[in-house]
Amino acid sequence: MQYDEIMINLMAADSVLNYLQDFFLSAVVSMAFAVLFVTPAKYIPLIGLGGAVCHLSRSVCLAADLGIVASSFIASVVISIIFILIVPRIRVPRPVFTVSSIVPIIPGKFAYMTLLSMIKIHDNPGMREQYIVSIFENGLLTAFVMLAIGLGIAAPALLFYRNRPVV
Amino acid sequence: MDLKELTGFIAELALILSSCGAETRLIVQTSERVAKACGCTAVVIVSPNMIIIKLTRGDEEYSSFYRTRGIGLNLGSLIYCSRLCRKLEEKKISPSHLHHILKNFSSWKYSxxxxxxxxxxxxxxxxxxxxxxxxxxxxxxxxxxxxxxxxxxxxxxxxxxxxxxxxxxxxxxxxxxxxxxxxxxxxxxxxxxxxxxxxxxxxxxxxxxxxxxxxxxxxxxxxxxxxxxxxxxxxxxxxxxxxxxxxxxxxx
Incomplete structure (x- = not known):
């Protein structure tokens, strides 16, 4: 995709509204997970912001036609680096923030499609090839996205904290 | 505190951290830093079922095994414990005070x-x-x-x-x-x-x-x-x- 085209995609009024909507929705999701993980209330707004930024950076990467695996990786690297910079000031273990923040980009739909194809393959033997393709396509995508998220969270910390304590 | 009591106290800390969902490096480093703050050298090994701790102070040595309580999740307790350990390192609380706090430790949850x-x-x-x-x-x-x-x-x-x-x-x-x-x-x-x-x-x-x-x-x-x-x-x-x-x- 050409650079101009990407910029048009990003700047369209409709998509700006969409980004804004997704920004707030993903903040809600992250904050709810923070409550589920029993995070103290004063850190919850920061986690919401982290989740929103994470989802926004993935949306921007997807709009720039980077593909979902690379986009998820970049989004989690962004979130990891942001919290590496913030955390030493508030002195809280970093996974407290990062894990809740990546929840909005978890690939639930692909995992579900994999599971559904696995069930249906026994029921409709006539369409076996189609389901096998779906299992591999969605299953590999789910696995790679999850791996990309995990590596994206773990890798930047290794660069910044080679011999320093975690907290 | 004698070495046996100190080992029990550090083990209690490591067990609480592991049951709160801390990563292994955080458990090991926190335990070792607390031991250092108490004037000992610690070797801490975390495995899925148990935590092994060896403390050395001068010529004395004491090691023990502790069974883990399974992986739970409570970030509030995790933050609270790591804060307490930092306070101990900065000499704001004494080891016996921290031991007392950990003994009566109970995690809170949202309603x-x-x-x-x-x-x-x-x-x-x-x-x-x-x-x-x-x-x-x-x-x-x-x-x-x-x-x-x-x-x-x-x-x-x-x-x-x-x-x-x-x-x-x-x-x-x-x-x-x-x-x-x-x-x-x-x-x-x-x-x-x-x-x-x-x-x-x-x-x-x-x-x-x-x-x-x-x-x-x-x-x-x-x-x-x-x-x-x-x-x-x-x-x-x-x-x-x-x-x-x-x-x-x-x-x-």
Whole structure:
């Protein structure tokens, strides 16, 4: 995709509204997970912001036609680096923030499609090839996205904290 | 404090941290730093079933094994414990005071009446994020509330956690199917989205990220253990979903 085209995609009024909507929705999701993980209330707004930024950076990467695996990786690297910079000031273990923040980009739909194809393959033997393709396509995508998220969270910390304590 | 008492105290700290969902490196480093603050050198080994601690002070040596209490999750306690350890390092509290605090330690939680609606709203938001319409979001909110309420109830009964995940996977899918089909009249795509997002609270994010972090930071056994736990939890939810889908014969 050409650079101009990407910029048009990003700047369209409709998509700006969409980004804004997704920004707030993903903040809600992250904050709810923070409550589920029993995070103290004063850190919850920061986690919401982290989740929103994470989802926004993935949306921007997807709009720039980077593909979902690379986009998820970049989004989690962004979130990891942001919290590496913030955390030493508030002195809280970093996974407290990062894990809740990546929840909005978890690939639930692909995992579900994999599971559904696995069930249906026994029921409709006539369409076996189609389901096998779906299992591999969605299953590999789910696995790679999850791996990309995990590596994206773990890798930047290794660069910044080679011999320093975690907290 | 004598060496035996000190080992028990550091073990108590490591056990609390491991039951709160701390990554292995955090457990090892915190224990070693606390030992150093008490004038000892510590070797701490964390394995899936036990924590081994060896303390050395001058010519004295003491080592012991402690059984872990399983992997739980309570970030509030995790932050509280790591703060206390830093206070000990900065000499703001004494080792005996910290020991006393840890002995009487009890973790707090948010009220269930807060958690249930909050998770319901999160499921609704996630439904919009995944491209569902307003009806699908309503279905997801209700199904999410029911599922998380069931999870909290089953957890309170102290059931085996894989069974809890199977039951919740089953209930979440079934409730969202029934609500989506018979009450909200959803199309197949929106119904699928509602079913997926009602299981959002069962994504084992913490064991997964901790597993990857452990693998990267030189604790492969703990890393693999945590990743296997993640896979087992996901498979449990899958079994529940498959059971529910077979029941509803949702083949579209």
């Amino acid at each position: 269930n009446f807060l958690v249930i609606p909050v998770i319901g709203i999160a499921c609704g938001s996630f439904c919009f994020l995944n491209g569902g319409n307003a009806h699908a979001a309503v279905t997801a909110v209700l199904a999410g509330c029911v599922t998380i309420a069931l999870k909290l109830y089953l957890n309170r009964l102290g059931l085996f956690h894989l069974f809890v995940f199977i039951s919740c996977g089953f209930t979440g899918t079934l409730v969202s199917f029934v609500l989506g089909t018979f009450v909200c009249g959803l199309g197949s795509t929106d119904l699928a989205v509602a079913m997926v997002v009602s299981l959002l609270p069962f994504v084992p994010g913490f064991p997964f990220i901790n597993g990857i972090l452990d693998l990267f930071k030189g604790y492969p056994v703990m890393g693999i253990y945590r990743l296997v736990t993640t896979v087992m939890l996901i498979l449990s939810v899958c079994i529940g979903v498959v059971l529910a889908l077979s029941l509803t014969s949702l083949w579209y």
